[in-house]
Amino acid sequence: MFGTWFNAGMIVLGCLIGGRFKKGLDPGSQEILMQAMGLAASLLGISAVVQHLPESRYPVLFIVSLAAGGLLGEKMNLERRFETAITRYFKSGLGEGLATAILLFCIGSLSILGPIEAALNGNYSYLLTNGMLDGITSIVLASTFGTGIAVSALILVGWQGAIYMLAKFAAGALNPDMLNEITIVGGILIFSSGLSILGIRKFKSMNLLPALLGPPVFWALLHTLEWLGM
Template identity: 35%
Template sequence: MALFGTLINALLIVVGAIIGRLLKGIPENMKQTVMNAIGIAVALLGIQMGLESDNFVLVIICIVFGGVIGEWIDLDKWLNRFAQFLETKMGSPKQGAGIAQGFVAGTLIFVIGAMGVLGALNGGLQNDHELLISKGIIDGFTSIVLAATLGIGVLFSAIPVAIYQGVIALFATQITKIIPEAALELFLQEMTATGGIMIIAIGLNLLGVTKVRVANLLPSLVVVGIAVTIIYNF
């Protein structure tokens, strides 16, 4: 079953988020300390990912063009509207921004990086789910901590994870035929580095240092794909 690893990964995120919400009653000062610790750890993760690139000028170009596109579309606004809709359905209409923050933070942390792509390819091509199950365990523990501090929005990040990894797993054979291995490796490297910048922004937001609209930077990942295609073919 090609989707087994993906489904386990998404399920562990959901379970972790539910456990995290059960811990929401921790004292405020403890929650703030944990939030600061998460912010520092997330920023450090972003720095580590950002250093993956061998062409940082390309990363800068992609993040700038992606940011312009994101601001033009204003993904952050639409995401917050969706979050507020969810909160209304859940009976807490004033907490939409909280859902959005947890959703964006969780999605970026769980989706960006080579582990999800390679794991999904392994699942689709060889029915080998070990890598995705390992990722799921890591994501599950991470979602516990994120949900305890950022709220239930983290749970909904399981949806893009399932869609993203599921599509790759189902079309793994076609992907490997269409995209040369060297181009795929270059894309994963530059996507990881570009995503790392967004994750740094999430860390700084959690620390209260900045108020970056990270959702508006998401088109940068599409720009990376276009840029890598141009570089590889020309």
């Protein structure tokens, strides 16, 4: 878990630095940073999809996952619950920044593969690299949305910790194809978050988060059918 704690620590450090920048920024500078963050998030999302979609064995799976996950998230009203919880403790407007931060920090190839490599091979290079990248990203996010972005570090610890423990106890169940599909769905969610920041179209990114469960559920059903001999 050393790599995960380093990753989270870099996010907190970046938020502290970015928070100091925010105090001296005029509205015009904050707006241009928002645009820069929106463009960066959009490009990262596109890059993830373009890189991993050609390797997909089930190219329709991400569509089904988004549709089913979106309906589930809308039914649970995750977006409203998330915003209510955030505004209870932080100023309004932070919800969008936190949603973006959680997606950028948690739903990337390095953040998913890093804990697996650490658990199975004792290799922390992915997580250390991811920590440096997230530290820089958190500076920009905090300078735009405020130091409350540091809350995403707690989410990151829970996310990577869960993946780490899963890799430890169920090494044989981790399928590279499944991880590839999760990354595709994650890339689309990051892209939607970027478009929301740019003001091109407001997406309910939090309501779409259950789509990430689509690939694991699909693989579970697939293995169950194979076990039953069907």
